[in-house]
Amino acid sequence: MAAVEANGTLQPNTKTTIEPVRPLANFPPSVWGDRFLSFSLDNTELEGYAKAMEEPKEVVRRLIVDPTMDSNKKLSLIYSVHRLGLTYMFLQDVEAQLDKLFKEFNLQDYEEVDLYTTSINFQVFRHLGHKLPCDVFNKFKDSSSGTFKECVTKDVKGMLGLYESAQLRLRGEEILDEAAEFTVTQLKSVVNTLEGKLGQQVMQSLRRPFHQGMPMVEARFYFANYDEECSTHESLTKLAKLHFNYLQLQQKEELRIVSKWWKDMRFQETTPYIRDRVPEIYLWILGLYFEPRYSLARIIATKITLFLVVLDDTYDAYATIEEIRLLTDAINRWDISAMEQLPEYIRPFFKILLDEYAELEKQLAKEGREKSVFASKEAFQDIANGYLEEAEWTNSGYVASFPEYMKNGLITSAYNVISKSALVGMGEMVGEDALAWYESHPKTLQASELISRLQDDVMTYQFERERGQSATGVDSYIKTYGVSEKEAINELNKMIENAWKDINEGCLKPREVSMDLLAPIVNLARMIDVVYRYDDGFTFPGKTMKEYITLLFVGSSPM
Numbered sequence: 001m002a003a004v005e006a007n008g009t010l011q012p013n014t015k016t017t018i019e020p021v022r023p024l025a026n027f028p029p030s031v032w033g034d035r036f037l038s039f040s041l042d043n044t045e046l047e048g049y050a051k052a053m054e055e056p057k058e059v060v061r062r063l064i065v066d067p068t069m070d071s072n073k074k075l076s077l078i079y080s081v082h083r084l085g086l087t088y089m090f091l092q093d094v095e096a097q098l099d100k101l102f103k104e105f106n107l108q109d110y111e112e113v114d115l116y117t118t119s120i121n122f123q124v125f126r127h128l129g130h131k132l133p134c135d136v137f138n139k140f141k142d143s144s145s146g147t148f149k150e151c152v153t154k155d156v157k158g159m160l161g162l163y164e165s166a167q168l169r170l171r172g173e174e175i176l177d178e179a180a181e182f183t184v185t186q187l188k189s190v191v192n193t194l195e196g197k198l199g200q201q202v203m204q205s206l207r208r209p210f211h212q213g214m215p216m217v218e219a220r221f222y223f224a225n226y227d228e229e230c231s232t233h234e235s236l237t238k239l240a241k242l243h244f245n246y247l248q249l250q251q252k253e254e255l256r257i258v259s260k261w262w263k264d265m266r267f268q269e270t271t272p273y274i275r276d277r278v279p280e281i282y283l284w285i286l287g288l289y290f291e292p293r294y295s296l297a298r299i300i301a302t303k304i305t306l307f308l309v310v311l312d313d314t315y316d317a318y319a320t321i322e323e324i325r326l327l328t329d330a331i332n333r334w335d336i337s338a339m340e341q342l343p344e345y346i347r348p349f350f351k352i353l354l355d356e357y358a359e360l361e362k363q364l365a366k367e368g369r370e371k372s373v374f375a376s377k378e379a380f381q382d383i384a385n386g387y388l389e390e391a392e393w394t395n396s397g398y399v400a401s402f403p404e405y406m407k408n409g410l411i412t413s414a415y416n417v418i419s420k421s422a423l424v425g426m427g428e429m430v431g432e433d434a435l436a437w438y439e440s441h442p443k444t445l446q447a448s449e450l451i452s453r454l455q456d457d458v459m460t461y462q463f464e465r466e467r468g469q470s471a472t473g474v475d476s477y478i479k480t481y482g483v484s485e486k487e488a489i490n491e492l493n494k495m496i497e498n499a500w501k502d503i504n505e506g507c508l509k510p511r512e513v514s515m516d517l518l519a520p521i522v523n524l525a526r527m528i529d530v531v532y533r534y535d536d537g538f539t540f541p542g543k544t545m546k547e548y549i550t551l552l553f554v555g556s557s558p559m
């Protein structure tokens, strides 16, 4: 029997919960399904590759330290070692060689050196932390016209090297700003006329420069497109092949582990509205570090980043503002008793989140390094608060000023929580000083966060604007500075370019921390270029991410 309200409207007297309107996004489904679950690692095969690497590795090491080798030839060898992702195997020897060669550097010695060799040397020194002066390129400019000489436009290989060198520029290195623009224009105008390997090399670099690429994939591209350089030393080719085969087995096993974990946690059933992107997130974390010693670190960081996908999509594409407030409060309280205040659908996530972190704390406490887990957890709470701030703005239709947006945006970039989570499994190199440096929010980390936040916004703001999100980097900038959408995007791209210069600066010696601790931050910025240079490659992963996952984990037989 329905009760009749005073105002005469009929109210059903059964407690019917009226399902609220939800901002569903209907994200594209997974490209991969369960394909990566069936891999089974043959440890004998893995150990076989490790053993087989020993001999060619020793030959390459002897070449690197060979005192009789001409310095330009040695720098060219170290360049190939670096582009093949093998520097970590020879780091001490490589650094000793470069320290010595850098001390001997004399600008006069470069008077007769061609553009390609000059650019290889410049790249090697800058990649390994030495600030070779950009003056080495002055002689390629016409002093009267101020433009690059005619002979340069005919030297495609030299221009390719200059283009890759320009990606390593710092604030104030105008000649490299000009070089970046000049070489892109010139290389684009000739790329379709080039034959053979040089055509491949230019096409690959124009698509994405090495410096902004994903190291693991860039190594495969270098091996494929620069076989002449690689085969200068037969042992280098042999080592590179064995190394790829070793890494591929280890990474396919890691991908199986995280895929199985994700399936066992049943997220696709409990929170079906999220993006189902396990291989893509694993690829992202592989981009941070591919060295074998970081295997456990990758598994930990992948799980935490997958939690972030659930969190972001819950806030952006499902929860009501009330539910968002309850979930944020529960995450701040970080206590299982908060579960009862949560809507049914998000309780499994909350429980798994707390259990996973409790397990990590227990594991790391054995090494006395549980502090790294606390740092990750606090950063996780920070991003939940950052996502809540965004949701309150959207709920009230408030468009934050650009400075206000960016203060919150560096947090919602997720690069603080992901970089700290990447530290958890890295072992004893992550001591108190490493954590303190990360907690100090250094310029390099801020630059990586800015690149993540703004590059994503430039690529997803229309999609998010249509869905009612009030503040993105683009709309905040337009409102604050009263400029057109086009100008706003142009300004944001300049900020991204300057952030890269800050990252380049932060990696030059003397460094605040070791390169091992800087690399995850730099590589996170690189992964933004991989995922968002051309489109929203994460929500719609059918292009670059699909190509890279296929290259690394699907089918390719041992080399």
Ligand SMILES: CC(C)=CCC/C(C)=C/CC/C(C)=C/COP(=O)(O)OP(=O)(O)O
Pocket (backbone or CB within 6 Å): 284, 305, 308, 309, 312, 316, 412, 413, 414, 415, 418, 452, 453, 456, 457, 460, 538
């Ligand atoms: C912001 C960013 C690129 C983060 C990269 C790091 C990362 C993998 C975060 C996890 C959440 C996520 C996939 C955000 C990107 O999509 P989105 O466009 O929905 O992120 P948004 O809601 O913050 O705009």
Ligand SMILES: [Mg+2]
Pocket (backbone or CB within 6 Å): 312, 313, 316
């Ligand atoms: Mg989102």
Ligand SMILES: [Mg+2]
Pocket (backbone or CB within 6 Å): 312, 315, 316, 387
């Ligand atoms: Mg979001």
Ligand SMILES: [Mg+2]
Pocket (backbone or CB within 6 Å): 456, 457, 460, 461, 464
């Ligand atoms: Mg976005």
